[in-house]
Amino acid sequence: MSKDPFHEFCDELEKQIIKKDIKDHNERIVQLFRNPLNWGRMPENELSISRIEKGKKGELLEFYIKIDSNGIVQKTSFFTNGCGCIVAVASQATLLIEGKNIMDVKEISLEDIKNALGGLPDEEKHCAELVVFTLKKLVKDYNSS
DSSP states (O other): OOHHHHHHHHHHHHHHHHHHHHHHHHHHHHHHHOOOOOOOOOOGGOOOOEEEEEOSSOOOEEEEEEETTTEEEEEEEESSOOOHHHHHHHHHHHHHTTTTBBHHHTTOOOHHHHHHHHHOOOOHHHHHHHHHHHHHHHHHHHHOO
């Protein structure tokens, strides 16, 4: 069954947009933006600690972490109203911190995230900076509780 001209146009347009996004960023960033991992707010009964921060462009970033009795991050998720790049960066960060001791989470750096993503354009650096800042504040909050 063939598609009508409108749906063919939409499919072609989507392919062009994805191709441009990959050229402007990279395939990993586009993959995580289009299919984010660990996206969404964690249910209150699973939550150990959370942190909300506001970025330089007004975007909000929320991180949620469940920690076991040994201080190991069992589960993490995030929510943001920011751009596709912040979605990709936060998604990658959740993969970097799951299974780590909560004290090691504060050691996650801009370079760690950049390397895990296979690079990050300079104009998107603020996304990784917001993620790193939020995680450091979250660990500080955890230590204070």
